[in-house]
Amino acid sequence: MGAFDYPASPHQRRHGPQGYASVLSYRPWLRDEFTFRCVYCLIREQWGRVTGEFDVEHFRPQVSRPELGVTYDNLLYACHSCNLLKGAKELPDPSQVLTVETVRVNPDGSVEGRSPDARRLIAVLGLDSNSYRRWRSVWMRNVELAEEYDQEHFRRLMGFPDDLPSLDQSPPANTRPEGVQQSWYAKRQRAELPDSY
Template sequence: METFDLTRESDRLALVDRVFVYPEEPHQRRHGPAGYTDYESYRDWLRDEFLYRCTFSLLRETWPQTRFHIDHFVPQTERPDLVCDYDNLILLEGRLNLVKGRRRVPDPCKVALGRCLYVHMKGEKMGCIEARNEVGEKIIRVLRLDSDDATQVRRDWIQILRSVAQTDEPLFRKFIGYPKKLPDLKRAKVSSNCRLAGLKQSAKYLADLGTLPEWY
């Protein structure tokens, strides 16, 4: 992980350029809870799983007016037996979930989104998204990530972050860091968890140890 000193304006500005960079490797699930009969009960697990942001838009929970829905990779109508299967669940920005409907998108646990999608951070194309391959084309098409509205949202946030990086360090830290209130997954009541090691990777656990990164 790169090192940035958030007390330095130059480092804060450099960090802005990484906000809309997709991961270069497929996501590896670190949590594996089971036993809930209502998939909404998995919300805190999914929030921590996907770093409190939307996997496909990269909009964050700490950003105002950002709301998240729980979605199923395989639609409930096709596989009702997977309605409460944790590995079939993902956290999506509400707008994207409504746009997606019942259509499927590639599983970010099987494809590296950084090899599929690229967001321009500067110049005339700032905020525009491009596909790097056919998988990226499908993601953009299904979720309309290249719509005027989606592009403007990214452009607005790039500009906002650059502005606060220069004028308001505390607000920048809020926008670039984890939420203040983090779920304590160790206390969550589940019948089983096939990835217990993930509890020690959760944001709350790291925060209590004093090792949670200031940014991500």
């Protein structure tokens, strides 16, 4: 599993909380849903300070679709810089169009879109800019060196955060209640959590 491997297939939501008044109440669900990574650039919570670095992103922008402001299926987990660049633009859904098939990540840190939607997202978000290439190549090397020389450090970089959200606080409604048992927290309780992902 590489540092920048996009998901194997389009994302199918496991969770369906509904009815929270505040968008922030959905945050723990989104962290779990999208495995503690930005859906656009794949930066991981474990690579930074977390606080202030990740946002709840409105896929259909609030300016044009205010009625979807607290609708879970319209929310994504994104880093602050991708969220800023995405802004109020109408773009393809990254959770559906960025997959291992449609995004080729090269050893020099550059990325190539292999579908029109993936190419559009890469272009609009600048995911193949020089600074992103450099950032990606630095992290690919960090992970490679850690894997070779320091397994504990590798697990810190590529493993799960300690504060897995328990998701046991019942939301007002949940269209996919079975997802709670599939959460990373529940997997850790059952000793099924992988060392890295």
